[in-house]
Amino acid sequence: MNTWSAYHSRSISPQEQALYDHWLRCMEQEAPQEVIARFRALFIEGVGYPDREVVRLLDEILASKDVEQYFRYILNRCCHIMVNRWQGRPQLQAAIPELIDCFEQSPTQPVNELSRSRQARKLRDMATQFTDTEHYLTLCRLARLVDVNDSVEDSPQRPLGTLIRRYPYLYEHCLVNEESTQEQQQVVRRIQAEAQQKFEIDLSQYVTYRVRRARLQRQGQETAAAIARLRPLENPTLLSDRDLVSSLRQFSGKGTDGRSYRDSAQSFLRQHQATTYGDFKASLYEYITDAVAPGYGSRKFNKLLSDKLNNTFVENEEQPLNDFLMVRTCSQLFNFLVVDSPRNPHHFIFLDLINNLGPTLTTGVLLKLVLLCRKVKPYLERRFSILFSHYETATRDSVGWLVNMLENLNIALSLNFGSLDVSHILAL
Numbered sequence: 001m002n003t004w005s006a007y008h009s010r011s012i013s014p015q016e017q018a019l020y021d022h023w024l025r026c027m028e029q030e031a032p033q034e035v036i037a038r039f040r041a042l043f044i045e046g047v048g049y050p051d052r053e054v055v056r057l058l059d060e061i062l063a064s065k066d067v068e069q070y071f072r073y074i075l076n077r078c079c080h081i082m083v084n085r086w087q088g089r090p091q092l093q094a095a096i097p098e099l100i101d102c103f104e105q106s107p108t109q110p111v112n113e114l115s116r117s118r119q120a121r122k123l124r125d126m127a128t129q130f131t132d133t134e135h136y137l138t139l140c141r142l143a144r145l146v147d148v149n150d151s152v153e154d155s156p157q158r159p160l161g162t163l164i165r166r167y168p169y170l171y172e173h174c175l176v177n178e179e180s181t182q183e184q185q186q187v188v189r190r191i192q193a194e195a196q197q198k199f200e201i202d203l204s205q206y207v208t209y210r211v212r213r214a215r216l217q218r219q220g221q222e223t224a225a226a227i228a229r230l231r232p233l234e235n236p237t238l239l240s241d242r243d244l245v246s247s248l249r250q251f252s253g254k255g256t257d258g259r260s261y262r263d264s265a266q267s268f269l270r271q272h273q274a275t276t277y278g279d280f281k282a283s284l285y286e287y288i289t290d291a292v293a294p295g296y297g298s299r300k301f302n303k304l305l306s307d308k309l310n311n312t313f314v315e316n317e318e319q320p321l322n323d324f325l326m327v328r329t330c331s332q333l334f335n336f337l338v339v340d341s342p343r344n345p346h347h348f349i350f351l352d353l354i355n356n357l358g359p360t361l362t363t364g365v366l367l368k369l370v371l372l373c374r375k376v377k378p379y380l381e382r383r384f385s386i387l388f389s390h391y392e393t394a395t396r397d398s399v400g401w402l403v404n405m406l407e408n409l410n411i412a413l414s415l416n417f418g419s420l421d422v423s424h425i426l427a428l
Helices: 003-009 014-029 032-045 052-062 067-087 095-104 114-130 134-146 160-166 168-175 182-218 221-229 241-252 261-271 277-289 294-310 323-337 348-357 359-372 374-390 396-417
Strands: none
Touching (some): 014 052, 032 095, 052 067, 052 114, 067 134, 067 182, 160 374, 160 396, 168 374, 261 359, 294 323, 294 348, 323 374, 359 374, 374 396
């Protein structure tokens, strides 16, 4: 039994519940700065907390036999009691990064009470250990989402992780895990929905602005005053205007065959409603390689793809195609095309695709698959979250290829799964 299961297989002790209730009362009665000061005194300093009863409860928790195995879950829950409530109130969101920053600060108060010196040292050690956990990493990511004063993403020398707020499709995978409470999951989904809506509105307005500006410029110099009256808007993506237009046209318009990605996927599905799994895989190979430049595909990629499909669920070749086989096959292909797992984060084929096809066409290959089987959309998003986590501390300019892919996928998913529609604007 893992630590998480062991922690949740036992009932919450009265001391733990009393600690959570204490923080809930503090949240109702005190300002964020007062709560943060309390949090720092109790968990970071380990001394000087004004409520002796709370200190007694915490000391009883610290004295329990297995506390070092599960204290991080208690600390994480205390943090989320505050984060979940501040997040829902924009005027209080700035308190979230301040709270998380407490863990980066060393204790400053001496331990004068000899009777508590052992507990204080133990508490300080466990607070330090907490910064090495997935819980803390998740809290840091959440803090970046709401930190309105954080402008570091403007610098290409800052870590990739500072861009997390730009990609709502990563939120549930980077901010939620099997250890998250129902309340934490709801908070993240709310943030995700708000961020997605904002991105779609910002992008739609920017495209409208650029189209109107271009139309006025075509009309001649006499419209300079009209151009000046247009309210300038910033490109809400990290793509150049040229690359942004290319991405928008690619994922919202018709291809050279007169069909959109969605049209092609629907046509493929209609043709393979009643077929064997083996025939489906053969047709799927053609469906994917149609989006790959022949010169590149013939060198190595097509052979690798063919081998992958031929070795996928061989025992089911003669069975009728069903939803389960469709989902599992597309999932396996995302492992092959993007990245396998956090434990095996190799992504040579993905890099090779990007280097040869470019980020827009590579995104198109992935979009073709997810439009065939929409149930695997979270699985594709999860592949990108693995890469994001893998390169999270790398500088943005050192992983420009990944930033371009993240931006293109954001656009592709918004156009095909969200409410964003710019086809009528681009046609002007």
